Amino acid sequence: MAWEFRKLGPGDNVAVEAQRDPFAAPKWAPPVWHMPEGLVLLVNLVRALVRTVVFLVRNIVPVSAVAGLGWLGVRFGWLVPVLVLALVAVGLSVWAGVDRPSFVRWIARPARARWRLVAVYRRDWQPVLVTAGLTKVHKGREYLPSLVRVRCGPTSDRVLVRMLKGQAPDAWERVAVNLAHGFGATLVRVRDGDRPGRIWLEFVRKDALSVPIPALPVPDGSAVDLSALPVGRCEDGAPWRLRLLGTHVLIAGATGAGKGSVIWSTIRALLPWMLSGLVEVWAVDPKRMELSFGRALFERYGRYSDDPKGGMVELLEAAAVDMNARAEQFAGVTRSFTPSHEHPFRVVVVDELAFLTAYCPERDLRKRAESALAVLTSQGRSVGYCVIGAQQDARKEVNNLRNLFPDRIALRLDEDEQVDMVLGDGARDRGALADQISSIPEIGAGVGFVRLEASPDPVRVRAAYVSDSDIRDMVALGLPDVEAA
Numbered sequence: 001m002a003w004e005f006r007k008l009g010p011g012d013n014v015a016v017e018a019q020r021d022p023f024a025a026p027k028w029a030p031p032v033w034h035m036p037e038g039l040v041l042l043v044n045l046v047r048a049l050v051r052t053v054v055f056l057v058r059n060i061v062p063v064s065a066v067a068g069l070g071w072l073g074v075r076f077g078w079l080v081p082v083l084v085l086a087l088v089a090v091g092l093s094v095w096a097g098v099d100r101p102s103f104v105r106w107i108a109r110p111a112r113a114r115w116r117l118v119a120v121y122r123r124d125w126q127p128v129l130v131t132a133g134l135t136k137v138h139k140g141r142e143y144l145p146s147l148v149r150v151r152c153g154p155t156s157d158r159v160l161v162r163m164l165k166g167q168a169p170d171a172w173e174r175v176a177v178n179l180a181h182g183f184g185a186t187l188v189r190v191r192d193g194d195r196p197g198r199i200w201l202e203f204v205r206k207d208a209l210s211v212p213i214p215a216l217p218v219p220d221g222s223a224v225d226l227s228a229l230p231v232g233r234c235e236d237g238a239p240w241r242l243r244l245l246g247t248h249v250l251i252a253g254a255t256g257a258g259k260g261s262v263i264w265s266t267i268r269a270l271l272p273w274m275l276s277g278l279v280e281v282w283a284v285d286p287k288r289m290e291l292s293f294g295r296a297l298f299e300r301y302g303r304y305s306d307d308p309k310g311g312m313v314e315l316l317e318a319a320a321v322d323m324n325a326r327a328e329q330f331a332g333v334t335r336s337f338t339p340s341h342e343h344p345f346r347v348v349v350v351d352e353l354a355f356l357t358a359y360c361p362e363r364d365l366r367k368r369a370e371s372a373l374a375v376l377t378s379q380g381r382s383v384g385y386c387v388i389g390a391q392q393d394a395r396k397e398v399n400n401l402r403n404l405f406p407d408r409i410a411l412r413l414d415e416d417e418q419v420d421m422v423l424g425d426g427a428r429d430r431g432a433l434a435d436q437i438s439s440i441p442e443i444g445a446g447v448g449f450v451r452l453e454a455s456p457d458p459v460r461v462r463a464a465y466v467s468d469s470d471i472r473d474m475v476a477l478g479l480p481d482v483e484a485a
């Protein structure tokens, strides 16, 4: 008999073909065990029971409410539950009218979180996670990370997730875009959870910072806190508070990124204390554009063309000398600084820092500026000196003093590598996409990322926009004092 090789088709009976081959290995099939029908029924019954109990426990509040109303209806007639519902609705409306923040906190947000848990996250959990590759199949069984809790904020949802054992947060960071599209969010960020093995997913529903924020009201003198000056808004709607006491601040952003609005919002928040003499702002303005407008507000002002011998540099050197004198005076007396009329808190604002340290044509001036800045930033924190530096270019060649600024703000940057240079390693992976901020002023100017003290995760913020007329008003507030002086 002649054998020839041919491909088996769907109609071929493999067993018959094998039988025809006298050399084929014998095939063994396991015995088939038929489960008794009664047992199948019992297993399904137990499953259904467990599911019902889980559902009842998970939804204990709505289930109890519906059961209670049902019982009232059966016992006393249907008018009673309707009346109860109407009373509850009236009560809630009064609560919402009288104390809205507590109503939102205790009723509106939890209700919304519950709704979004059921209608968005739990509904699409499995398909989205399977497509994003976050599930695992082992021996035919699918393992799915579990959804622990949902919290709703005004503009974003936070979802607590128990990862699969052996999974790490970066597996989720890699598919953040898939998750955003899957759950209808504009952006997803992965944050550390409350314990190992759990993470928070932050789903940003709408961009709270997409419209410019008008200048914040000038605070009352008693409300000024040098550790938390309100300068804008965070993405979750909370005020963005900037610390000046005991630190220095570097603002990095491409041209038109809105560095001016951070500087001016800070000055605005300091204004009452500037007027009362507890705070002095010394301004260095190489471009003669940003700060000249509010010149009357500054105790000292230096600009490039003022004095070819280096008006700006002399200002910095004077600050360094005074700072040293202060340090000498305070040594052994006090370790914490409290501003007074004798020793005001001094803020040295330097717009376009890179001009002083890199672009200034006179080499000698560059060296002098750099060493004065190094002295101020390395020793000024504990004696009431704070340097606020703004610059377009975050690269090291341009500003090697960068690491002397403990607090840094990344506004719109030209290149993605600059994000970690400004905010520290890993900041971009943790969601600080400063290179993707829009260059359209209405949408992106003043928007940036900062690292707040409480958490290593960068927070998206927007500075309030202090317009020319706001600055004029600020100057007008200060004029009587200036004249009196």
Ligand SMILES: Nc1ncnc2c1ncn2[C@@H]1O[C@H](COP(=O)(O)OP(=O)(O)OP(=O)(O)O)[C@@H](O)[C@H]1O
Binding pocket: 212, 213, 253, 254, 255, 256, 257, 258, 259, 260, 261, 290, 392, 441, 442, 445, 446, 447, 462, 463, 464, 465, 466
């Ligand atoms: N916080 C803000 N909100 C809305 N618009 C802003 C904000 N800040 C700035 N702008 C707009 O963007 C423009 C550029 O801002 P700004 O001059 O502060 O940028 P910059 O970063 O200082 O740029 P450069 O480095 O060129 O000086 C402003 O004229 C203003 O129209």
Ligand SMILES: [Mg+2]
Binding pocket: 259, 260, 290, 351
């Ligand atoms: Mg500017």
